[in-house]
Amino acid sequence: MSTLDAAWSLADAWPVAASSIGVVHSGGVEKHGDMQRRQRLASVSKPLSAYAVLVAIEEGSVHLDDAVGQTGCTVQHLLAHAGGYAFEGANPVGKPGVKRIYSNTGFDMLAQHVEHSTGIAFVEYLDDAVFAPLGMHNTALEGSCAKDVHSTAEDLLQFVHELRSPTLIAHETYMSAVMPVFPDLAGVVPGIGSFDPCPWGLGFEIRGQKTPHWTGTRNSSSTFGHFGGIGTFMWIDPVADVACVMIAEREFDEWGMQYWPVFNDEVLHCLGR
Numbered sequence: 001m002s003t004l005d006a007a008w009s010l011a012d013a014w015p016v017a018a019s020s021i022g023v024v025h026s027g028g029v030e031k032h033g034d035m036q037r038r039q040r041l042a043s044v045s046k047p048l049s050a051y052a053v054l055v056a057i058e059e060g061s062v063h064l065d066d067a068v069g070q071t072g073c074t075v076q077h078l079l080a081h082a083g084g085y086a087f088e089g090a091n092p093v094g095k096p097g098v099k100r101i102y103s104n105t106g107f108d109m110l111a112q113h114v115e116h117s118t119g120i121a122f123v124e125y126l127d128d129a130v131f132a133p134l135g136m137h138n139t140a141l142e143g144s145c146a147k148d149v150h151s152t153a154e155d156l157l158q159f160v161h162e163l164r165s166p167t168l169i170a171h172e173t174y175m176s177a178v179m180p181v182f183p184d185l186a187g188v189v190p191g192i193g194s195f196d197p198c199p200w201g202l203g204f205e206i207r208g209q210k211t212p213h214w215t216g217t218r219n220s221s222s223t224f225g226h227f228g229g230i231g232t233f234m235w236i237d238p239v240a241d242v243a244c245v246m247i248a249e250r251e252f253d254e255w256g257m258q259y260w261p262v263f264n265d266e267v268l269h270c271l272g273r
Contacts, residue, residue: 007266008032015255016130016231019248020135020153025271026241031198035154038138039249042228045141045149046107047126048130048159050079050203051168052122053110054177055129058169061118068113069106071097073111079202081182085109087190100187106145111145133168148229156234156245163236164243177202178224178236189213191229191253207235214256216264218273227252233260239271 002008004023011019011032020033041048046265055164056062063191064076068084077083084094085103094101100230118125123141131139136158166174181201182242187198190203192214207215207223214227215235225235231248243269246260 002030003027003163004030004267004270007263007270010259010263010266014248015248016155016248017187019246021246022153022157022160022245022265023244023271024157024164027271029157030061031157033153035157036138036152037247038150038152039129039232039247040142040230041149041151041156041232042147042230042249043235044156044226044228044232044247045145045147047203047208047226047234048149049107049111049122049126049141049145049161050140051059051159052112052126052129053079054173054202056114062114064188066113066117069109070072070096072161076202078103078110078198079177081106081187081195082182082185082200083109090154097182098185100185100200101181101192104144107146108144116206130159130168131155134162134181141161151247156247160234160236160243160245177205178222178238180206180208186234192257212257212261214252214260214264215262216266216268218265218268225227227256227260229253231256235264237268237273240268240271242271242273 010127023030064077070092073083077096081102083106084092084096085105086093122210136155139155176235178201186196188194195210204224227233229252231250234245236243
C-alpha cells in the first residue's frame with residue numbers, strides 16, 4: 001500500500017492511454033505507471049535546456065549579460081522569456097524586459113549562443129553537461145531545445161533530485177534560476193491565461209499567486225517547474241519538500257486544467273502538506 005493510493009486512483013481515471021508519474025518527498029520516492037516509457041516532453045524540455053545554459057554560465061563560457069538577438073536582449077532575458085520574441089519567429093515583437101512573452105524562439109537562440117561560445121553542438125553540450133552526469137541515459141535532444149527532448153519519468157526523477165539538491169551548479173546560480181527574474185513583468189502562461197505579475201525564473205515557471213494554475217491550490221507560491229503542451233509536467237515545491245513528474249500523451253488543453261490541479265492537491269494532501 002502506498003501513501004499516495006488516493007492520488008494514484010485519480011491518475012488511473014485520467015482520459016489518457018498511459019501515464020508515468022514519480023513523486024519525491026522526505027519519506028522517499030513513489031512511482032506509478034511504466035517509468036521507462038519514453039516520449040517527447042514538449043516544453044518540459046525548456047528547464048532541462050536552461051540547466052545546460054546555467055552550467056555554461058558556471059564554467060564561464062556564457063554569461064547572463066551576454067548580448068543575444070535584438071539590442072538590449074541578453075541571455076538572462078531569453079531564459080526568463082523577457083527578450084521580446086514571440087512564441088515562434090525570428091523577428092522581435094517587443095523590447096527586452098518590458099513584458100513576459102513566452103518564446104520557443106528565445107530558447108533556440110540560447111542554444112545557438114552556447115554553440116557559438118563553446119564550439120560544441122548544443123545537443124552534445126546538453127548531454128555532457130546535464131544528462132550524462134545525472135545518469136539520464138534514456139534522455140536525448142532530438143530537435144529544438146525548446147520542445148524536443150525525449151525522456152522517461154525515471155530519468156526526470158534524476159533531474160528532480162538535482163533540483164532538490166544541486167550538484168552541477170553552485171547554490172547561488174541555482175537560486176537565481178528558481179527565484180523570479182524581472183519579477184514585475186506581466187505576461188501570459190500559454191493555455192492558462194494572463195497574469196500581472198507573471199513570475200518566471202531562468203527557465204523555470206514560478207507559481208507565485210497565479211490563479212488558476214496547473215499546479216494545485218496547496219502548492220506554495222515558491223513552487224517552480226514547467227508543463228508541456230503534449231501532456232507533461234514537473235514541479236518542485238520547496239516549502240512542502242515535495243516534487244512530482246508526470247508524462248502522458250494527450251494535449252494539455254484537452255485535459256490539463258480539469259485533472260492536474262486536483263491530482264497535485266491530492267498528492268500534497270496524501271503527504272500531509
